[in-house]
Amino acid sequence: MTRDEQHEHRGGEAHAGHAHGDHTGHEHAAHANHAGRGDHVARYRRLFWIMLVIAIPTIALSPMFALILGYPLPHDGIVPWISPVLGTVMYVWGGAPFLTGAWGELKARKPGMMLLIGLAITVAYFASLGASLGILDHHLDFWWELALLIVIMLLGHWIEMKSVMQASSALDALAALLPDEAERVVDAAGSADGPRTERVAPAELAAGDVVIVRPGGRVPADGEITEGTAALDESMITGESRAVERGPGEHVVAGTVATDTAIRVRVTAVGDDTALAGIQRLVAEAQSSSSRAQRLADTAAGWLFWFALGAGVATAIVWTLLGSPDDAVTRTITVLVIACPHALGLAIPLVVQIATERAAKGGVLITDRLALETMRTVDTILFDKTGTLTKGEPAVTEAAAADGFELDAVLALAAGAEADSEHPLAKAIVAEAERRGIRVPHASGFEASAAVGVTADVDGTRVRVGGPRLLADAGLAALPASTPWAEAGATVLHVLAGERVAGALALADEVRPESRDAVDALHALDRQVVMITGDAEPVARAVAADLGIDRVFAEVRPEDKAAKVRELQGEGRTVAMVGDGVNDAPALAQADVGIAIGAGTDVAIASAGVVLASSDPRSVVSVIELSRATYRKMLQNLWWAAGYNLVSVPLAAGVLAPVGFVLPMSVGAILMSLSTIVVALNAQLLRRLDLRPEASVRAVLGRAPVT
DSSP: OOOTTOOOOOOOTTOOOOOOOOOOOHHHOOOOHHHHHHHHHHHHHHHHHHHHHHHHHHOOOOOOOHHHHHHOOOTTTTTTHHHHHHHHHIIIIIIIHHHHHHHHHHHHOOOHHHHHHHHHHHHHHHHHHHHOOOOOGGGGHHHHHHHHHHHHHHHHHHHHHHHHHHHSHHHHHHHHTTTTTTEEEEEEEEETTTEEEEOOOGGGGTOEEEEEEOOBBBBEEEEEEEEEOOEEEEHHHHOOOSSSEEEETTTEEOEEEEEESOEEEEEEGEEEGSSHHHHHHHHHHHHHHTTTOOOOHHHHHHHHHHHHHHHHHHHHHHHHHOOOOOHHHHHHHHHHHHTTTTTHHHHHHHHHHHHHHHHHTEEEEEEEEEHHHHGGGEEEEEEEEIIIIIIEEEEEEEEEEETTHHHHHHHHHHHHHHTTOHHHHHHHHHHHHHHTTOOOOEEEEEEEEETTTEEETTEEOOOOOOOHHHHHHHHHOOOOGGGHHHHHOOEEEEEEEETTEEEEEEEEEEEHHHHHHHHHHHHHHHHHHEEEOOSHHHHHHHHHHTTTTTTOOOSHHHHHHHHHHHHHTTTTEEEEEESSSGGGHHHHSSSSSEEEEEOOOOHHHHOOOOSSSSOOOOHHHHHHHHHHHHHHHHHHHHHHHHHHHHHHHHHTTTTTTTGGGGOHHHHHHHHHHHHHHHHHHHHHGGOOOOHHHHHHHHHHHHOOOOO
């Protein structure tokens, strides 16, 4: 059997052969809600730029603005009507999203940012219109303030929408795991050329149908193998790092890959009944439950709405009782207009925007600002093992030589025999030989035997490399040194030279060197570190002991990962989940904060609020540090925005009128704009943060300061 005739396979160790190619779907339609979010962002962006253009002449030709800056405007012709006309356009068109949102908050009896903005622009519009028509005092000309308010609030909401919208859809990515077509058997007997088949969409399959899954192809539906044995790559679904051998009578799951040989599968579940569909439902449910969190700015805006409304009513009553109805109208309108600070609309979005930009330079991508806000309160970090704490690919971890053989010679023989193979274990053996500076000898006569191993002539010696079945067929005993390796969950391959056992190799998923620093830094931050994996208990325990992890969940099925997150949350813990596979998606969505490894799958990334662009787990520490700094800036900005109100509104209402001081409307408006500048400058200080993973870990462990 030559390399061209059959892919290599390892028996009890599931050493699957290289695939001819991954038959995945090419294009999948986007979900309507994802498109809706994109349209929402585009609408705010387009509206902002249009309103900005209209706002320039509206502000420049506003009499009050001209008075403040001290330049003259003509009092006749069309000039006095440019600001009223353009201001009306801005109120009706640019203010529409806020007015609609205000009406929604009013109906829901939950005042927030939209109602506060809606109140301010409505009062400013009608007061300005009254002033332009000569009905109200000409000092109530707020056209410039109305234009500025709408433009700044549109900018704030555009920034916010961009930070909230995710780059891709988790459900789309899950659907993409299914192949575009399935090869259904329609005539099992067939002709001399084999069974007759037809290509159909997976949605057309029904329970009882038999399908053929070719090498490298994806299983189109849940089912039972009726013919053939193959190594199934189930890592996308189960998280198990090694391919698993499946034979007749065993269950296979939609979306998994037959890596080496063709199999026939009798369909047992399709559509909503498949395991993949179950994961989709878990993701959707978890995402929907986590989307109800209240925004910090909305809470502040709700309080400020009642404060502004109460201050306005009190102002009207007091000045009317004092016998000054004109002053009552002027003071009340002024209070209601300046009660909506521009700074509040930018306080959080601007901080998040700068924080996300800064994070990106440190390899951290923020897709959900609520996740960023929550990360500072997380007390438990739940790491998926495969591909997160480990590299997700095998490496030679142990090697031993039998009596009469040198270790380097054993590795040379094994690497020579495996050199023509594309299998991950074969690549790991060759890589280990090269790492040790061992010359890989030329081999000939390569053969592979399914479920046994590979054979090749290396420097005149017949060399065989394989798992337990190879030893059984040869009637040889395993090397004693290999016993503890197998007990620890490693893949053990023996190397046979002629009819003798020359040595043994242990291969396992290699732990990332950065993982140790990450765990140490998280412990220094008083966070509990937990590991979850679909791998066997011995493998999980060995990795946990190596890294000093506090708690381990092993042999966890994909549908149970989200339940484990809920279990931790039920203990009163705030959980951040770090993962990279499809099986992690429900858990990422269920966690208080989902953190996806950027080298992982699209679905994991789409289900997370934070994405680590690299595979460095130390970036989790960077996210915590960023969350702390961001929260401080949010609070500072909110207090500044609210503090402006607490001081300026009473002064505008006339509380110091008895001593001869009333805050002029123009001064109040200028102070409002200055508060926006202060908020913007304060947010810029976040750019000083060094969020590189190594810098964050050094800072936490006290080895070096971070600038």
